[in-house]
Amino acid sequence: MAPLSIVYLDSATIPSHITIPTPSFPHHWTDHPQTNAEQLDERLTGQHIVITNKVVLDAAILEKHPQIKLIAISATGTNNVDLTYCKQQGIRVCNIQGYATRSVPEHVIAMMFALRRNLRGYQQDIEQGEWQRQNQFCFFTHPIQDIEGSQLGIIGSGALGQALADKAQALGMNVVFSDRKGASSLRPGYQDFETVLRESDVISLNCPLNSNTKNLISSTELSMMKSSSVLINTARGGVVDEQALVDALNKKQISGAASDVFIEEPAPLDNPLMLNAHLPNLILTPHVAWGSDSAITKLVQILIDNLNAFVDGEPTNVVI
Known part of the structure; x- marks a missing residue:
């Protein structure tokens, strides 16, 4: 066969110490650490297979390149690709x-412990000399809450949500899954969305970003949560209204929050979360929950397996 x-388009999303396997079919491989919108048209010219993690491929750009046969997303989320157009055109x-399923749940658990035990707040207090001012062998400027015996509400019951549930149950947590917001009837094994918000000590977002989940958590939802509860988002930035979250923290409507994802990435310095990164009860990480070495090694192998399977006529992990 002729080389494909x-x-x-954005290979820098894979750390340099992780080796990407070689496809088993004849090919010409072009690697770009990053690609912006102005570079995209030129870089898609003549390409049959396009790999992207976060570079946006919409109908306006794809219609200029009818030779594209496969878009291999090097992630789980698909919101950066115009799936409707691809389906229409047979891409x-x-x-x-x-x-x-190890990396993301462990990141959530780490954030949960840090927030419930107020580790960041105590670190800041020590840096600012609070221990010396208190003049005691210890001091309690922030509440410390247990994980065991608390309730974790999970929004998103896919592989990541299920893996998180297993780890949380092993820690002695009561785990509940939320049904879809506004669901007319509850699925077996799920609880009402608003009930989960009201009764859980920790809310973890593990759902995809789509038209139903955009701003899923905003001021109304945050006002339903316990004042002692925390919100953790390792899903997508758009699932949470970022300004509403900051307002809830400043008003002490909730006890703390952690976010690994932002509406725009990299987050601009005027992003509401970035502007409030100093808060002792806010933990921010740069979309790395997925990124343990073992997870990325597995990712690149699946990526190349997807390419090989497509060329063999038996595509795997098909979105459309």
Whole structure:
């Protein structure tokens, strides 16, 4: 067969110490650490297979390149690709699933412990000399809450949500899954969305970003939560109204929050979360919950397996 042209538009999303396997079919591979909108048209020219993590591929750009046969998303989320157009034009789209079922839940658990025990607040107090001012062998400027015996409400019951539930139950937490917001009837094993918000000590967002989940958590939802509860978002930035979250923290409507994701990435300095990064009860990480070495090694192997399977006529991890 004639070699296929493959372009990786944002390969810098894979750490340099992780080796990407080589596809088993004849190919020409072009690698770009990053690609902006102005570079996209040129870099798609003549390419048959396009690999993207976060570079946006919409109908306006895809219609200029009818030779594209496969879009391989090197992540789980698909909101950066116009799936409707791809389906209409017969462009196959595949993604990567199940690679971070250790990494993301462990990141959530780490954030949960840090927030419930107010580790960041105590670190800041020590840095600012509070221990010396208190003049005691210890001091309690922030409440310390246990994990065991508390309730974790999970919004999103896919592989990541289920893996998180297993780890949380092993820690002695009561785990509940939320049904879809506004659901007319509850699915077996799920609780009402608003009930989960009201009764849980920790809310973890593990759902995709789509038209139903955009701003899923805003001022109304935050006002339902316990004042002692915390919110953790490792899903997508758009699932949470960022300004509403900051307002809830400043008003002490909730006890703390952690976010690994932002509406715009990298987050601009005037992003509401970035402007309030100094808060002792706010933890921010740069979209790395998925990124343990073992998870990324698994990801790149699945990525290349997806390419090989497509060329073999038996595509795997198909989105459309």
